[in-house]
Amino acid sequence: MEQEAHQGSNGSAACLKAEGLAKHFGGLVAVNNVDLAVENGERRGIIGPNGAGKTTFFNMIAGELDPTHGRVYLYGEDITRLPTHRRTHLGMARTFQITNLFPNLTVLDNVLLAAQALERSKFSMLRTIKSHRHIYDKAEEMMRRLNLWDMQNLIVKDLSHGYQRQIEIALALVENPKVLLLDEPTAGLSPAESAEVVSLLKELDAEITMLIIEHDMDVAFELVDKLMVMHEGEVIADGPKEEVRANQTVQEIYLGHD
């Protein structure tokens, strides 16, 4: 009931919303009073120099950190205190800035674990994942799409960083998310590899809402419609990317030195 009432008062198509979100670590204010509203199907970038609070903000949206103040809404539902795994069940998926895979498992097992995560059969103690045809097919389709199928039996930790970054995205995509949170998807990639990831992300279903932290300005401009710029825990600009690029303060703190 309460949720419905809230949805009514929002009255917008905002699928992901943060209100006055703040995180204090002792005396340090990592994120201070950040508002964000991302609409359905929008691609929103978050940029800012190192230590701006991007990842902290991101982790509060994803559920890994509890905010000190403020609220987070997904499709109008208050998810501020909802644990990470429950948010995933509502259609949210994320990738990590520092590659976070299952390093001693094969590529196929990595993707299978992601593909079964939202299925009830994950508690089955007698059947293998592979014997669940629709889960296996889902994993196979995703791996073929990302050209990972040929390396299905390789152990993930033996692969190059570039491939690991692709698997990082594959694990999120195989869950068919409605909202995709990407934390520096091109971190540590060569320009060629980075371009591949960008084209992969651009080809995704336009329905998928994306929130992307990006360090590389070119990548950010390529991928998103709107940009939010953070600096020392605060939002200093938020709007269409061209406007943000022209913003004086942004140029000084972020773009100034090139």
Next chain:
Amino acid sequence: MRGELLATRGRVIAIAAVLAFAVASPLFVDEFSVLVLNQCLIWGILALSLDLMLGYTGMASLGHAAYFGTGAYATAIMSATYGASFGEAFVVAIIAAAVVTAICALVALRASDVYFLMITFALAMLIWGLAYRWDSMTGGENGIAGIDRPLFMEDTITYYYFTLIVAAGVFLFFSVLVHSCFGKTMVGIRESESRMRALGYNVWLHKFIIYMISGLFSGLAGFLWVYYNSYVAPTDVELVTSFNALLMVSLGGPGTLAGPLLGSTIFVILDNSVNMFTERSLTVVGCIYIVVVLFAPEGIMGFIKQLRTKVGETDNG
């Protein structure tokens, strides 16, 4: 693909050979050796249960003596004090192990890594304290004696076969479990808890279920141990028991099923033979532990696997 088939065939042959040896051994070894083999099986079940947590899920418990001991004491109290039958004692032992495991899991799962290890250790000390001090119930320091097996398995060899069937059943169930959907989530948790959460797994619930399975089968081992020994004492619940189980898993190879069985067999045989020459068997065990940690951190099974990979590489090159 061919390599995989060959590996599976090798595994089937190895299991069949071990099973054939286990079934045939009472025919050509003396009774004392059958007793030793029976010990290997019972400790093997305990080590297998611990390995589900330690090797597969990455939860290092130093308190498995608690669940083993609960099963053992429940069996002894039911059988010796209340005159319960084998079957009745079994049911009560498993229920008691389940209750104690659930309570311990609820407390211990609030922590992880080395803190988890310390809490499981502290909880096991509580159970040990109960066994040692609750005289009226547990017989205190003297323990409880006079637990008799049912007539039909009174002799050493029949009970050995009974234990063998149970151990084989446990091994079979665990090998299905670790390859199942749920089994893969155990390994996933070991590899990256935060990724599992992000994927939508309720990591706490998975750990709780694994803890329960592990505790129940440890209780089963305790049940078998009491009928084997016809006696239970606080030493069965003390730190050394938890540590021995940990050593068996590390020695054989954590994260494998053959490893804990191999580890328990080596440990029991060594323990029994060293005891003939010296009273300092713990010192010997400690030295072995150091050697294993230094030279084969993945245990004997890990060492074998490493050798195989090396041979494979030279074959291909």
